[in-house]
Amino acid sequence: MICHRRAVLVSILSLATAVPLAAQARPPAAAVPEVRFLSVAPSPYTQRHDSFRAGMGIFLSLQQLIQQEKLPLRTTFYDASTVYDDAEKAKALLRGPQVLVVGGSTWAQGSSFYMRRFLELVNLEYLGGVSATAWATAGGDHTGGDVVIQDILRTLMGMGAQTFSLGQKYMVFSTDERMDPPEDGQFSLLDCWFMDQFARNLAVVALAGNDRPKAAELVKRLGGGPHYYTSISRDPKVLEGRYGALRKRLNAAADPRSEAYRGLQAMLAQ
DSSP states (O other): OHHHHHHHHHHHHHHHHHSOHHHHHSOOGGGSOEEEEEEOOOOTTTSSOHHHHHHHHHHHHHHHHHHHHTOSOEEEEEEGGGSTTOHHHHHHTTSSOSEEEEEEEEETTEEOHHHHHHHHHHTTSOOTTOEEEEEEEESSTTSSHHHHHHHHHHHHHHTTOEEOOBTTBOEEEEOSSOSSSOSTTOOOHHHHHHHHHHHHHHHHHHHHTTOHHHHHHHHHHHOOOTTGGGGOOOOHHHHHHHHHHHHHHHHHTTSTTSHHHHHHHTTOOO
């Protein structure tokens, strides 16, 4: 009996050592934290899909950060406006990620019908253990974008999620009523800078959870902490060098018939 046990043990050890080191080191997909973006903004008014493009700017910034820093993190982006009136499909989009990022656009100084309907249908889905935040677009700086953010965060709080933002700032992007950029529906270099800062904050929250020392270490390494305003560059050339390509890509996609827009659409998860 002892010899048989030894033989079994030797066989098990042999199988374990036969597994390639790369396979042993690779964590399963479920073990890698996910940051999931949900865009609830079909853009029936302007057709520019401002909110979708703003969310994509944050998403692309996070993707780049993950690649550059080799972070054990994954991110996905869903167009939730396609299921805003389907309770089961809408609830399914909330299941799985460690961090939820929900975005919408401002209508009549508040949340759109699509966002309200989506939140009403998912209201009973329990989000304990999930961190959640939001972004929004608005015509001007003080035309209701903050109300959209508050609607989203209050609902997600009521569902059990821990909500957060970029320090003291709500992530609202105004796309009209500005002299710079002069054209409606365009994002500025500073907008792209904030997208990048928000992406860094998302990475910190996803990777650190409630571990304060780890969060402090990640903020020191990645940036994106609550004192983001101390690191805003005042040099347009520096901003252009870092964010010019992102701004160009997002602004080119303002036309839904453009190749740039189709390129962003191709990045959506199904």
